[in-house]
Amino acid sequence: MELKDAINTRKTTRGFTDKPVPKEILEEIVKQALRAPSWGNTQPWEFVIAGGDVFTEIKQAYLDKAEETPSPDLPFPQQFPEFIRERLPYARRQQPPDNRDPKEVLKERQVMGSRMYEAPAVIYILTDREMYEQDGRSKDTYAIFDCGLIAQTIMLLAVEYGLGTVAAAQSVRCPEVLREKLEIPDSKVIVLGILIGYPDTENPQYKIYSDRVPLEDISRWYGFE
Numbered sequence: 171m172e173l174k175d176a177i178n179t180r181k182t183t184r185g186f187t188d189k190p191v192p193k194e195i196l197e198e199i200v201k202q203a204l205r206a207p208s209w210g211n212t213q214p215w216e217f218v219i220a221g222g223d224v225f226t227e228i229k230q231a232y233l234d235k236a237e238e239t240p241s242p243d244l245p246f247p248q249q250f251p252e253f254i255r256e257r258l259p260y261a262r263r264q265q266p267p268d269n270r271d272p273k274e275v276l277k278e279r280q281v282m283g284s285r286m287y288e289a290p291a292v293i294y295i296l297t298d299r300e301m302y303e304q305d306g307r308s309k310d311t312y313a314i315f316d317c318g319l320i321a322q323t324i325m326l327l328a329v330e331y332g333l334g335t336v337a338a339a340q341s342v343r344c345p346e347v348l349r350e351k352l353e354i355p356d357s358k359v360i361v362l363g364i365l366i367g368y369p370d371t372e373n374p375q376y377k378i379y380s381d382r383v384p385l386e387d388i389s390r391w392y393g394f395e
């Protein structure tokens with residue numbers, strides 16, 4: 171597969187079949203993704219990969235806590251400038267397939283999101299708290315940036331194996347559940363979960379292909395003809 175095809179084919183897969191993903195494939199994907207760049211080659215990432223009964227238990231615990239206020243290790247953004255707000259799903263002018271009401275589609279997404287879109291597996295990316303908190307002086311946001319680079323590398327590789335993914339902040343909103351079920355100590359910051367599995371292409375949420383702001387609106391060029 172050409173890289174540009176993987177880039178264009180990757181999309182947030184909000185709906186998975188129950189077919190399990192073999193451990194060897196997940197291992198292969200994460201192993202190859204380790205080629206991602208990082209600040210000074212620090213490679214500040216660690217992975218906890220969960221599937222089967224453990225992940226089913228996590229999903230149930232998350233459902234039980236669906237009404238609770240999230241308390242992720244990395245706080246979720248609380249506000250956006252107006253021009254960014256216009257890009258969010260509510261305000262998106264984009265029409266969902268089958269002429270459905272965008273608000274209904276979003277509500278359905280929130281319910282499915284609480285069930286982690288029925289994903290059979292998840293790859294959690296962690297970083298070391300000492301690295302991130304820098305003795306409490308400042309946050310090393312580059313460690314998080316590097317985790318983002320490897321997250322996208324994982325998601326692109328997944329396409330090549332016929333797998334869909336969701337970079338899912340929702341999957342890290344209850345770190346206490348993950349710490350207990352996956353033996354993650356406080357010394358590790360849980361950055362992101364990547365839900366992974368075989369796409370349920372019949373799911374109405376799967377059919378949505380997100381739009382992008384055109385490059386000419388967000389770029390300026392100097393020194394070119």
Ligand SMILES: Cc1cc2nc3c(=O)[nH]c(=O)nc-3n(C[C@H](O)[C@H](O)[C@H](O)COP(=O)(O)O)c2cc1C
Pocket residue numbers: 180181182183184283336337338339340341362379380
């Ligand atoms: C850091 C991060 C966290 C995200 N968290 C969620 C999430 O919790 N639930 C979800 O449905 N999508 C989540 N997304 C997916 C974005 O909504 C999605 O990437 C965006 O709408 C663009 O759509 P696309 O990935 O299909 O191109 C997240 C994406 C990123 C990068």
